Amino acid sequence: MLQVYRYDENYMFIEPILVTEIDEKGNYIIPADCTTVELPDSPSLFKPKFDAENQEWTETATQEEIDEILSAGTSEVSPVSQLKEQNALLLMQLAETQKQSQEQAETIASLLMSLTEKGVL
Incomplete structure (x- = not known):
């Protein structure tokens, strides 16, 4: 089993998925809209986009969007609370x-x- 990262037609991250299919040579069959390049753990990306040329994930959210997301998260009550x-x-x-x-x-x-x-x- 191999975890890969699915992106849309604009290379924006959609979701992680597990690949289980193996070809006759024993290699995992990775869908065309996926990459094995992991998303960075820290700092996390708010709107990750895959750069196919450089084989890396980049941030596409503006600072304003990031600030809005962070401020919204602090005003919400946590599920535990x-x-x-x-x-x-x-x-x-x-x-x-x-x-x-x-x-x-x-x-x-x-x-x-x-x-x-x-x-x-």
């Missing part, structure tokens, strides 16, 4: 439900006691 908030709300609802259940049980016990004292039960 959202889950923590939802968990806290659910725990509060559970505690309230348990309190109401306890109050109902006490009311029922009191009513049963009253009925027993009056000889109804």
Whole structure:
């Protein structure tokens, strides 16, 4: 299995894919719209484009686009934070439900006691 990187007709990165097909010589069959040249890990590219001539990935995002992406990311709440908030709300609802259940049980016990004292039960 070999990971390659797919790009569109303008050489803009689309997605990484795994190639599993092998030819009769034992070489991986790489699709025409893919390259084995890895995307750089750090710093990451915001809008990577493959330069076929130089066999490298380049950044095509403007500084304005990069700033916009970075500022949007800081204002959003992370999924973990959202889950923590939802968990806290659910725990509060559970505690309230348990309190109401306890109050109902006490009311029922009191009513049963009253009925027993009056000889109804």
